[in-house]
Amino acid sequence: MWSRPRVNPLTLLFRYGGVWLGFGVLFTGGLLTIYYSTYLIYSDFLKAIGMANIIPSVMLISTIAAVVAVLLAGPLALAINYRWFIIGTLVVSLAYAPIALLLYPNFTNxxxxAFIENFAMGLVPYVLIDKFDVQYRASGLGGVSYNWGGLLIGGWAPMIVGLISPPMGLGMVIMMAVGVA
Known part of the structure; x- marks a missing residue:
């Protein structure tokens, strides 16, 4: 049965969360920087390069591809070392980004x-779930790591993309590299 905690879970989290809290914010912040600087702003990117006519189909199929990647990430991470799986998919997506965003921006690319870069997003709970004690796990994983990573780090990505390069493609690749790092 659930009972009211004696101490506020956020107080415990900030007192004892330590390094893992910082890691969680940076990890999710990096992944959300990738997401916010690419897939999330595909529609603006396609308008900027004169391909607005394919926005609905790219967004629909990219969203389906992202969901499939997130769902496949767990089983694949069990078969492959999850750290190498995350690093591998991020490196592959960063290597593929110049092709998709600068050289040959088209529906398929x-x-x-979107498919490749979203594998890592599916593993955020897997990576962080056991890093926080049970009494402040929800606060550590979703409440602070995910939200602070998104708001304080990743949320700036779309604006920075626009400031880096007006056609957006170069800015998207640079911000993606920042997120991967």
Whole structure:
């Protein structure tokens, strides 16, 4: 049975969460920087390069591809060392980004990029779930790591992309590299 905690879970989290809290914010912040600087702003990117007519289909199929990647990430991470799986998919997506965003921006390349880069997003709970004690796990994983990573780090990515390069492609690749790092 659930009972009211004696101490506020956020107080415990900030007192004892330590390094893992910082890691969680940076990890999710990096992944959300990738997401916010590419897939999330595909529609603006496609308008900027004169391909607005394919926005609905790219966004629909990219979203389906992202969901499939997130769902496949768990089983694949069990078969492959999850750390190498995350690093591998991020490196592959970063290597593929210049092709998809600068050289040959088209329907297929944008969908493939969305698919590859979203594998790591599916593993955020897997990576962080056991890093926080049970009494402040929800606060550590979702409440602070995910939200602070998104708001304080990743949320800036779309604006920075626009400031880096007006056609957006170069800015998207640079911000993706920042997120991967």
């Amino acid at each position: 944008l969908v493939v990029l």
